[in-house]
Amino acid sequence: MKRKYLIVIADYYKDISKGLLSSAKSILPKSSLIKIINVPGVFEIPVTISKNIKKYDAFLALGCVIKGQTPHFDFISHSSTDAIMKLSVDSKKPIGNGIITCLNMRQAIARKKKGREAAQAVISVLSQ
Numbered sequence: 217m218k219r220k221y222l223i224v225i226a227d228y229y230k231d232i233s234k235g236l237l238s239s240a241k242s243i244l245p246k247s248s249l250i251k252i253i254n255v256p257g258v259f260e261i262p263v264t265i266s267k268n269i270k271k272y273d274a275f276l277a278l279g280c281v282i283k284g285q286t287p288h289f290d291f292i293s294h295s296s297t298d299a300i301m302k303l304s305v306d307s308k309k310p311i312g313n314g315i316i317t318c319l320n321m322r323q324a325i326a327r328k329k330k331g332r333e334a335a336q337a338v339i340s341v342l343s344q
């Protein structure tokens with residue numbers, strides 16, 4: 217079956233996002249219809265998915281948050297994760313969480329292939 221996927225990707229850390237995107241795309245079925253929307257940061261991901269929730273079968277949220285000096289990291293990480301979970305449960309559609317939350321750039325580089333896990337999870341839920 218030809219599934220429609222929307223990938224929403226935050227450009228805040230472009231190199232990391234590129235890795236997340238290529239690893240996610242590598243596992244999606246070749247027959248899928250895939251649309252990609254770029255947003256400035258992970259905070260913009262939930263509203264973008266929400267605006268498109270009826271148009272696609274499944275979604276991938278990709279981005280990277282790296283801890284700085286202030287509590288900003290916790291607010292951005294929790295609010296985006298919670299909003300994505302709520303959207304997924306309310307709409308009954310899978311949204312793969314490929315937002316990595318890291319304490320430093322070294323951790324982010326080591327995790328930039330995690331898009332694959334998010335894509336794999338979505339495929340698994342779609343097949344239930």
Ligand SMILES: Nc1c(NC[C@H](O)[C@H](O)[C@H](O)CO)[nH]c(=O)[nH]c1=O
Nearest residue numbers: 226228256257258259279280281282
């Ligand atoms: N600090 C990070 C951000 N911050 C930006 C926000 O996501 C948002 O774009 C801004 O607050 C305007 O609404 N975004 C990331 O993706 N990663 C970060 O580490």
Ligand SMILES: CC(=O)[C@@H](O)COP(=O)(O)O
Nearest residue numbers: 282283284285286288289
């Ligand atoms: C997400 C963050 O914590 C970071 O990008 C912001 O840095 P800071 O807390 O130093 O303003």
